[in-house]
Amino acid sequence: MADLKKATAIISGLLAKDKVAGFLALRMVAGHPVPYLFTKPEELDGLYLGEVRYPVTKLLIRLARKYPDNSFGILARACDERSLVELYKNQQLDPEKVTFVGVACSGELAEKCECFRPYPSRIDIGEKVECQEDDARVREIEAMPEKERHRYWMDQFTKCIKCYGCRNICPVCFCPSCTLEDHDLVHLGGMPPQIPIFHLVRAMHMADRCIDCGLCEEACPADIPLRTLYRKVRETVKHLFGYLPGESTEDFPPLEVLGEGTFEIGEAGKSSRS
Amino acid sequence: MEYRTIQTTCTYCGCGCGLLLEVMDEGLVGTLPLKTHPINEGTLCIKGWNVHEFVESDRRxxxxxxxxxxxxxxxxxxxxxxxxxxxxxxxxxxxGPDSIAFLSSAKCTNEENYLLQKLARAIVGTNNIDHCARL
Structure with a gap:
């Protein structure tokens, strides 16, 4: 309750002083928390701070495009903040036009999400709890013999109903033309999806962009362990290039910006630049 | 300036997935799965994800x-x-009444389907009533 009061005070302050044209967060409507743009302080009676997550930063892109001169506020958990970093870096949002109010996640939510850092860089609401990143699933699959591992993933991909939900919900997927809709790789409007290319193309694109929020896995009707797959590619990029997406707007994604010179991946996965 | 979401039920099949239609300044701009819905629990199929497209389609x-x-x-x-x-x-x-058949739809509401069978049985006088999911 105290958190709700505090959040209401902060957001109504931002709205009253015209610091932001609107504040994007979740609001209880007909018994469900749903994304909503608060534009008047009196609407804040329905503000929701619970455990349901939507890709609010992605939803903000559309508003920011339509109203490029306006500033917006957003309620951001740690994962939302990491996605903001990626969206700033990729020129989808202007950091000058976004004011975030940081929310630390509860211990229960952090544990459910297996979050490695369940609090944003600045905590305005809630209390900081630590949580251990749980990579047991990655290690478990990694330990399988290659043939078995291949079969495991092919079995998982076979379940895909090609809803594109993983891409649609992803807070760092914003490209106007998507490789998953490329005629040469994917048979559009047809089933089954091309496996494993459909999933591996996405995994490849996630390698230096995935912020490990887990919304894709929550949105998957076929229960494909997408997060485990993307955690593995994230880990690979971290080992090879020392790069983690969502951490800093200064670091550039190594698979997009290689810079000058040649880049070699040597033995034992060590990379070197010459 | 307005951005809000409207809770509704997917019209594409009989599952009844809960979805959110995204409204920006009175225009329909997107669809999201309703994460707290007891049926789909935040998931949708490709048709559900694209519901907003047919609402304002020129071909409608x-x-x-x-x-x-x-x-x-x-x-x-x-x-x-x-x-x-x-x-x-x-x-x-x-x-004769059995020369006519009625085909109902999984895309309609329960109530609309009820009314169609009522029309078939009580007014026309035939049991020839079926639905598209059995095609």
Whole structure:
């Protein structure tokens, strides 16, 4: 309750002083928390701070495009903040036009999400709890013999109903033309999806962009362990290039910006630049 | 400036997935799965994800059309319904009620489907009523 009061005070302050044209967060409507743009302080009676997550930063892109001169506020958990970093870096949002109010996640939510850092860089609401990143699933699959591992993933991909939900919900997927809709790789409007290319193309694109929020896995009707797959590619990029997406707007994604010179991946996965 | 979401039920099949239609300044701009819905629990299929597209599609049928002189022409609801009713009754009287069949839809509500079988059984007098999910 105290958190709700505090959040209401902060957001109504931002709205009253015209610091932001609107504040994007979740609001209880007909018994469900749903994304909503608060534009008047009196609407804040329905503000929701619970455990349901939507890709609010992605939803903000559309508003920011339509109203490029306006500033917006957003309620951001740690994962939302990491996605903001990626969206700033990729020129989808202007950091000058976004004011975030940081929310630390509860211990229960952090544990459910297996979050490695369940609090944003600045905590305005809630209390900081630590949580251990749980990579047991990655290690478990990694330990399988290659043939078995291949079969495991092919079995998982076979379940895909090609809803594109993983891409649609992803807070760092914003490209106007998507490789998953490329005629040469994917048979559009047809089933089954091309496996494993459909999933591996996405995994490849996630390698230096995935912020490990887990919304894709929550949105998957076929229960494909997408997060485990993307955690593995994230880990690979971290080992090879020392790069983690969502951490800093200064670091550039190594698979997009290689810079000058040649880049070699040597033995034992060590990379070197010459 | 407005951005809000409207909770509704997917019209594409009988599952009844909960979804959110995203409204920006009175225009429909997108669809999201309703994460707290007991049926789909935040997931959707490809059709559900794209529900917003057909609502404002140019190809959507918005008025009754009747073929006159080889072309479809717009007519009022009274005329259209009157024509359907008189033709159906004419066929029933000439060939009997079982010469007519009704095909309902998984895209309609329960109530609409109930009403169609009522029309078939109580008014036309046939049990020839089925639905598209059995095609």
């Amino acid at each position: 049928l918005r008025y009754p059309l009747v073929r006159k002189d080889g072309d479809f022409q717009e007519v009022g609801w009274e005329d259209a319904l009157g024509m359907v009713a008189s033709r159906l009754m004419g066929i029933r009287d000439k060939f």
